[in-house]
Every structure is written in structure tokens, then in C-alpha cells.
Amino acid sequence: MEPSELLARARKRAANPSDPLDTLAAANELSQEMTRDADALIDLAVRDARAAGTSWTAIGDRLGVSKQAARKRFTRNFTHPFSARKTRRAAACSFCRKPPNPHLHMVYGEGGRICAECVALAAEIVADKAKTR
């Protein structure tokens, strides 16, 4: 759509179409709606690509961003129960919410998990309590 057509649409929405500031406010609102629609369009196309088995690397390539950037931008919108982010969150430390990683030991219990850093912190707290008694 041509910018002049969009301006005409903004004028129609303006509280007072003969006031350039009212038209500007309406144009700003219209622009924000278009941005939201454009973002939703890309989200949908990425979702389709992922559903078709396309890798984050290939998606990132087409969008001109890194695999990590593509994944980070779009995974938050997915509600698929097995999405990478949800899986990582489900495996995170129950105390500090740090996701598991090869350098952070995690102790698994019946109702949750605790990472080595939280174990160390808890040990310090318990030791301090014992001292003040």
C-alpha cells in the first residue's frame, strides 16, 4: 500500500481530519497496528517453517540473523509443550531458575532440582545459623 493511501486512511480515523496533529496521532496508531500485524506475519511464517522441520540456522539465514537470534526472538511465542525453552525451564534449578548446563551440577529431588550454586549458598546459610546458636 502506498504511503499516500495510508495517510488517507489515517485522516479518516483522525478525531478532526483537518487538524494535522490529529492525523499524525491517527497515523502513529495505524503504524503501530501495522507493525504488530507484520510481526504476527513473520511469527506465523516461522511457526510454519518450524512445523515443516526447518532448522533455526536456515530460518536465521533467511531473516539475516544468527541461528541464536532467530531462536531467541521466536521461541518465546511458541506454546508447543516441547519447545526448547519450555523444556529448559522445566529442567531449571527450582531455587534460582538457572537452566541446566554442562558446567553447573544439578541435584534432582522428588519435587524439583537444585543447582550446585544454590547448594553452596544453602550450606553457607545453614553454617551461619549454626554459628549464631
Ligand SMILES: [Zn+2]
Ligand atoms: Zn540454583
